[in-house]
Amino acid sequence: MKSLFKSKPRTPVDLxxxxxxxxxxxxxxxxxxxxxxxxxxxxxxxxxxRELKQVLYGDSESEPVAEACAQxxxxxxREDTLRILITCLPKLNLETRKDATQVVANLQxxxxxxxxxxxxxxxxxxxxxxxxxxxxxxxxxALHYGAMLRECIRHQxxxxxxxxxxxxxxxxxxxxxxxxxxxxxxxxxxxxLLTRHKSTVAEFLSKNYDWFFAEYNSKLLESTNYITRRQAxxxxxxxxxxxxxSAVMTRYVSSRDNLRILMNLLRETSKSIQIEAFHxxxxxxxxxxxxxxxxSILITNRSKLLRLFADFKPDKExxxxxxxxxxxxxxxxxxxxxxxx
Amino acid sequence: MxxxxxxxxxxxxxxxxxxxxxxxxYQILDEIGRGMSAVVYKAVCIPMESSVVAIKAIDxxxxxxxxxxxxxxxxxxxxxxxxxxxxxxCSFTVKSSLWVVMPFMSGGSLQSIIASSYxxxxxxxxxxxxxxxxxSALSYLHDQGHLHRDIKAGNILLDSNGVVKLADFGVSxxxxxxxxxxxxxxxxxxxxxxxxxxxxxxxxxxxxxxxxSHTGYGIKADIWSFGIxxxxxxxxxxxxxxxxxxxxxMMKITKKFRFSDHYDKTxxxxxxxxxKSFKDMVGLCLDHDPSKRPTAEKLLKHSFFKNCKGPDFLVxxxxxxxxxxxxxxxxxxxxxxxxxxxxxxxxxxxxxxGQIVKHRRxxxxxxxEEGFELDPVFPADDAAAKQDVIEEEGDGENExxxxxxxxxxxxxxxxxxxxxTMLALRDSLDDQRQRVGQIIAFLRGEQQPVGATREEQLMxxxxxxxxxxxxxxxxxxxxxxxxxxxxxxxxxx
Numbered sequence: 001m002k003s004l005f006k007s008k009p010r011t012p013v014d015l016x017x018x019x020x021x022x023x024x025x026x027x028x029x030x031x032x033x034x035x036x037x038x039x040x041x042x043x044x045x046x047x048x049x050r051e052l053k054q055v056l057y058g059d060s061e062s063e064p065v066a067e068a069c070a071q072x073x074x075x076x077x078r079e080d081t082l083r084i085l086i087t088c089l090p091k092l093n094l095e096t097r098k099d100a101t102q103v104v105a106n107l108q109x110x111x112x113x114x115x116x117x118x119x120x121x122x123x124x125x126x127x128x129x130x131x132x133x134x135x136x137x138x139x140x141x142a143l144h145y146g147a148m149l150r151e152c153i154r155h156q157x158x159x160x161x162x163x164x165x166x167x168x169x170x171x172x173x174x175x176x177x178x179x180x181x182x183x184x185x186x187x188x189x190x191x192x193l194l195t196r197h198k199s200t201v202a203e204f205l206s207k208n209y210d211w212f213f214a215e216y217n218s219k220l221l222e223s224t225n226y227i228t229r230r231q232a233x234x235x236x237x238x239x240x241x242x243x244x245x246s247a248v249m250t251r252y253v254s255s256r257d258n259l260r261i262l263m264n265l266l267r268e269t270s271k272s273i274q275i276e277a278f279h280x281x282x283x284x285x286x287x288x289x290x291x292x293x294x295x296s297i298l299i300t301n302r303s304k305l306l307r308l309f310a311d312f313k314p315d316k317e318x319x320x321x322x323x324x325x326x327x328x329x330x331x332x333x334x335x336x337x338x339x340x341x
Numbered sequence: 342m343x344x345x346x347x348x349x350x351x352x353x354x355x356x357x358x359x360x361x362x363x364x365x366x367y368q369i370l371d372e373i374g375r376g377m378s379a380v381v382y383k384a385v386c387i388p389m390e391s392s393v394v395a396i397k398a399i400d401x402x403x404x405x406x407x408x409x410x411x412x413x414x415x416x417x418x419x420x421x422x423x424x425x426x427x428x429x430x431c432s433f434t435v436k437s438s439l440w441v442v443m444p445f446m447s448g449g450s451l452q453s454i455i456a457s458s459y460x461x462x463x464x465x466x467x468x469x470x471x472x473x474x475x476x477s478a479l480s481y482l483h484d485q486g487h488l489h490r491d492i493k494a495g496n497i498l499l500d501s502n503g504v505v506k507l508a509d510f511g512v513s514x515x516x517x518x519x520x521x522x523x524x525x526x527x528x529x530x531x532x533x534x535x536x537x538x539x540x541x542x543x544x545x546x547x548x549x550x551x552x553x554s555h556t557g558y559g560i561k562a563d564i565w566s567f568g569i570x571x572x573x574x575x576x577x578x579x580x581x582x583x584x585x586x587x588x589x590x591m592m593k594i595t596k597k598f599r600f601s602d603h604y605d606k607t608x609x610x611x612x613x614x615x616x617k618s619f620k621d622m623v624g625l626c627l628d629h630d631p632s633k634r635p636t637a638e639k640l641l642k643h644s645f646f647k648n649c650k651g652p653d654f655l656v657x658x659x660x661x662x663x664x665x666x667x668x669x670x671x672x673x674x675x676x677x678x679x680x681x682x683x684x685x686x687x688x689x690x691x692x693x694x695g696q697i698v699k700h701r702r703x704x705x706x707x708x709x710e711e712g713f714e715l716d717p718v719f720p721a722d723d724a725a726a727k728q729d730v731i732e733e734e735g736d737g738e739n740e741x742x743x744x745x746x747x748x749x750x751x752x753x754x755x756x757x758x759x760x761x762t763m764l765a766l767r768d769s770l771d772d773q774r775q776r777v778g779q780i781i782a783f784l785r786g787e788q789q790p791v792g793a794t795r796e797e798q799l800m801x802x803x804x805x806x807x808x809x810x811x812x813x814x815x816x817x818x819x820x821x822x823x824x825x826x827x828x829x830x831x832x833x834x
Contacts, residue, residue, distance in 0.1 A: 094422055098485070143416055178362035180432040180439060181419045184412040226437045227401065231408065270402055270437060317801075 012072035019048045023084045049099040056106040073110040077121040101144045105151040119155040133167045136174040146185040156197045163204045172219045198244040205248045237279040253284045256293045285328045292338040360430040371667040378404040393445040402437045425478035427508040448499030449666035458663045462577040470650045474505035479637035483560040492566035494573045503652030561631035568626025618645040
């Protein structure tokens with residue numbers, strides 16, 4: 001009987017079911033199974049994963065078929081296939097891991113009857129994010145779990161969970177892991193978390209302002225690592241210049257500690273860091289309600305700052321930058337000491 | 342592929358996990374390559390029994406690449422696993438540089454091997470052996486959905502065992518490409534042109550659709566570059582390399598030229614050095630229509646790759662007697678510095694520069710004699726195009742006249758002459774435009790590479806002039822006001 005069915009092309013639903021069965025087998029590991037039998041099953045699993053990927057992405061000859069994608073997605077999330085796949089990933093070989101990662105990434109965007117069912121599934125299985133984030137501590141899995149994670153946080157509700165979890169603190173360390181591949185992957189996820197969903201980010205930042213910026217300043221902006229500083233100052237600019245974060249920005253530019261850190265970054269030998277630091281520094285100068293201690297710091301350093309800005313320009317001509325600089329110079333030149341209340 | 346997985350995994354573990362992520366663990370021995378923002382060193386990893394590695398140090402401060410790209414490329418290099426693809430052992434940052442630690446490929450790049458020992462190209466069996474390995478890498482890469490985008494002899498490396506690996510996944514300038522100037526570009530190439538080649542990647546190898554369209558291109562662009570690389574290995578330099586890179590790009594997008602099925606037509610004039618199957622294989626890759634080019638997988642089954650030789654053959658027939666990679670780099674550096682100082686002299690002497698340009702134009706067309714090249718072919722139905730050419734010719738009679746005078750004897754028909762004339766004309770226009778660009782740059786006191794940014798520069802220049810006019814107008818206005826004011830004062834007195 002079995003051989004009769006074998007010749008028939010498997011439906012998307014079959015593919016998912018068979019994948020799930022094999023994943024369960026791989027997970028439990030059935031101790032009495034022979035090595036050769038086991039290998040055979042793993043080969044079959046690899047093939048299935050490749051086929052799932054082909055259904056979702058198409059191949060060089062054919063585009064993906066919407067109907068097939070919908071069926072596959074529905075079957076995938078009908079039961080706990082995603083969970084088994086994530087937990088079994090360490091048992092798969094490199095090529096299959098890559099395929100699996102692409103399959104999971106694609107599924108996040110698949111709509112079934114104009115609903116993102118992946119989102120509903122993750123909402124109920126949000127603890128999966130804990131597994132994915134912990135992946136950054138495992139060299140072998142970090143890039144696969146990291147890529148999956150970045151796709152999952154496209155869903156606002158998932159991003160919100162990660163932002164508000166204890167995991168958020170760990171990112172400050174992940175970003176500085178010595179392994180560049182992993183550190184930069186973590187940095188990309190961190191950036192995504194703090195920029196993608198505007199309202200969620202604004203809410204998170206205002207609720208967690210104190211610890212978040214204390215960490216951000218001491219661990220990232222004052223890091224001894226060039227790459228960390230360069231990425232962090234760029235991201236800080238992106239965050240503070242976003243209209244939805246204006247309340248956070250106002251708070252940030254009223255702190256003398258923050259100003260001191262930014263002025264140190266302006267003095268860096270790295271041009272890239274200097275330029276990015278300027279984009280944050282200008283917010284301190286442009287603030288129309290500068291607290292007295294900010295004013296006095298700016299006045300004390302006025303001549304140094306003006307000298308710095310005199311021949312300060314990016315490699316590429318940039319009108320906006322010149323305009324901003326002129327504005328900052330004007331603001332600083334016009335400062336007068338404020339009476340302390 | 343899947344069944345190889347487990348083996349690859351263990352291989353990967355053994356290879357990558359033990360290399361330390363600390364620059365103090367490595368001792369740099371020699372510089373073996375240099376690009377715009379990266380230097381490649383030969384080094385030893387002290388804690389690993391001083392095993393030899395190559396370290397590519399990318400200056401992130403100088404690199405124009407944005408960070409996201411660096412991350413993506415690093416990730417690709419970590420996750421690819423194929424015997425013919427150079428994988429990174431590890432990567433980590435050292436101050437403002439990114440260090441990518443890789444296996445040391447003692448043979449260096451095929452481009453540098455050819456430049457130092459095989460100026461007229463490699464023998465055909467060696468080419469086949471190299472290309473098959475590269476196709477195998479490409480087939481894997483394309484199957485993974487990756488494009489290499491920069492296939493060329495400079496990115497094909499050999500180790501001491503004759504193992505061939507495809508390198509450089511665009512992290513920045515070419516790895517191991519030891520010579521920027523020696524080789525095909527010739528001593529007459531000016532610094533600005535060298536920069537252009539380096540910055541924009543490598544025009545000579547680019548597929549027409551890459552240059553032509555902004556809408557993106559597929560894996561077949563790699564197949565084109567692969568075909569060009571085949572010619573490079575066969576001749577010792579890529580086709581059209583006697584022209585400045587910008588011109589080579591222009592030629593490729595001009596529809597009047599057809600490069601495919603050329604090989605059959607010129608068979609008679611062509612020396613019998615290369616087999617029919619080789620020419621056929623290259624012809625397939627250089628089809629102007631990307632969809633007609635075969636996939637890497639299909640090409641692997643081409644008759645050219647039957648009975649292909651293995652790595653030992655390459656050790657005996659290619660690597661034997663070739664100087665060490667570090668020596669080759671030093672030689673190339675000396676050459677480069679030499680031509681650098683020469684080209685700066687040229688800049689000061691316009692006439693000498695002009696001479697060189699003229700000379701190149703003529704010697705370029707002499708390449709027509711050789712077959713198995715990217716030469717223009719004139720389809721019979723191109724009469725309409727010919728008409729256009731003749732009309733345009735009128736504007737530049739002086740230039741074209743003198744070019745034709747030299748070409749005269751070798752011309753094989755009116756069409757050829759007219760077209761050559763037109764190209765000569767365009768060539769000279771190109772040079773003139775470039776010189777104008779240089780003058781503008783010089784006047785502005787800025788050292789910008791002339792070439793790809795020519796248009797931008799001109800736009801910039803227009804903007805500047807406009808501002809200047811505006812300023813003058815304002816000044817005049819002010820002066821007039823002042824005169825009015827003074828008049829008033831005078832009349833008051």
